[in-house]
Amino acid sequence: MLFDVDGTLLLSGGAGKRALNRAFEEVFGTTDAFAGIPVAGRTDTLIVDDALYNAGVAADPPMRRHFFARYYEYLKEEIVHPGPKKGLLPGVKLLLEQLASDPVLISALLTGNFAAAARIKLEYFGVWRYFACGAYGDDAPVREELLPIALNRAREAGIPIVSTADVVVVGDTPSDVQCATAAGARSIAVATGSFNEEALWQAGADVVLSDLCDSRQFLAAILEPYT
Numbered sequence: 548m549l550f551d552v553d554g555t556l557l558l559s560g561g562a563g564k565r566a567l568n569r570a571f572e573e574v575f576g577t578t579d580a581f582a583g584i585p586v587a588g589r590t591d592t593l594i595v596d597d598a599l600y601n602a603g604v605a606a607d608p609p610m611r612r613h614f615f616a617r618y619y620e621y622l623k624e625e626i627v628h629p630g631p632k633k634g635l636l637p638g639v640k641l642l643l644e645q646l647a648s649d650p651v652l653i654s655a656l657l658t659g660n661f662a663a664a665a666r667i668k669l670e671y672f673g674v675w676r677y678f679a680c681g682a683y684g685d686d687a688p689v690r691e692e693l694l695p696i697a698l699n700r701a702r703e704a705g706i707p708i709v710s711t712a713d714v715v716v717v718g719d720t721p722s723d724v725q726c727a728t729a730a731g732a733r734s735i736a737v738a739t740g741s742f743n744e745e746a747l748w749q750a751g752a753d754v755v756l757s758d759l760c761d762s763r764q765f766l767a768a769i770l771e772p773y774t
Contacts, residue, residue, distance in 0.1 A: 548646065548769070549657035549697050549732075550678070551718035552665050554587065554740025556639050557672050560630015563664070566621035567598075574614045577602040587741040588722025590659035590684035590693075591615075615685075619663045626671045635672050636739045638760035643677040645762050652769065653706050656681025657697050657716060657726070659690060680704050690722050694730040715769055721750035735768055 550556055553563070564581055571580040580598040595614070599606055606614065646652045654677050658665050662683040669675035682697035694716070698708055708714065716727035719740030727734035728751055735754045736747035747755045754768040 548652065548654050549681075549694065549714060549716045550654060551716075551720070551723050552656065552658040552660050552668060554719035555636070555717060555723075555737055556674065557635050557668060558630075558632045559626060559668055560628070560633025562622060562625035562628065562630060562633075563668075565628075566618050566625045567595075569621045569625075570614055570618040571598060571602075573617055574610065575599070575602060575604050575606070577604070588659065588690065588718070588720030590688050590690060591661045591664065592684055592688040594659075596688075615661060615663075619667065622664055622667050626667060635674065636737075637758045638762065640674065642759050642762045642765060643674055645766070647677055652766075653679050653701070655679050655697055655701055655706075656683070657690075657693050657718075657723075658682075659684040661685040679706060690726045691729045694726055694732060719747075721746065724750040724752045727753075735765070 553559065567581050568579055572578050580602055584594055584597045586594055643654060646654050656665060656678050658681065660683060662685055665681070665683055666675055680700040682693040682700065686696050687693055698711065698714065701708055711731040714732040715735055716723055716732055717735045717737065718724065719737050720742055724734045724736055724747065733753045735756065736752035737756050737759055738744045738747060739758050744755045744757065756764065759765060
């Protein structure tokens with residue numbers, strides 16, 4: 548399984564956006580730079596590119612690296628503060644525990660977050676340890692390019708993957724679904740983010756769940772093609 552992070556596993560209570568805005572104002576001098584910029588299903592690279600474009604800023608690679616370094620520092624500060632709906636999403640911890648108990652069902656990540664940001668969020672909520680490897684927004688700007696990277700890393704980690712048809716992408720946006728479809732993988736979409744069940748079905752998801760509370764339903768969806 549390749550899990551998305553925000554909207555699928557957890558909600559950071561706005562910590563990510565607050566940290567991005569603080570870092571952008573410090574490094575580039577623009578306040579509230581991420582207001583109105585869509586984030587659901589997109590990589591951090593594209594989100595930051597939009598903010599730079601709107602601010603009329605040209606940032607070279609060293610400046611971008613400095614910006615992200617400051618973002619990570621601010622994210623560590625912001626993630627501890629209260630926020631709306633902040634927390635692991637319903638059923639996530641129990642599901643990850645059940646998956647970890649089965650040596651055949653390996654959990655990994657496929658997220659638009661940069662790797663350091665994903666780790667900060669998942670470690671804060673106590674679930675980083677459940678993921679064997681992953682592909683992140685700093686690996687490629689386009690989500691469809693992340694799945695092959697995730698598979699290569701899984702194989703490098705000794706996880707046997709015969710076919711992408713054996714891979715399931717779990718996410719909360721049409722972008723997650725499209726990423727799976729483009730690679731020939733299956734998709735389970737959960738309506739715990741910005742998109743309702745109808746929108747996720749229309750995107751072509753193989754399975755749509757209201758949330759991850761029913762682990763038996765989730766496991767049945769994973770194993771259905773093999774029964």
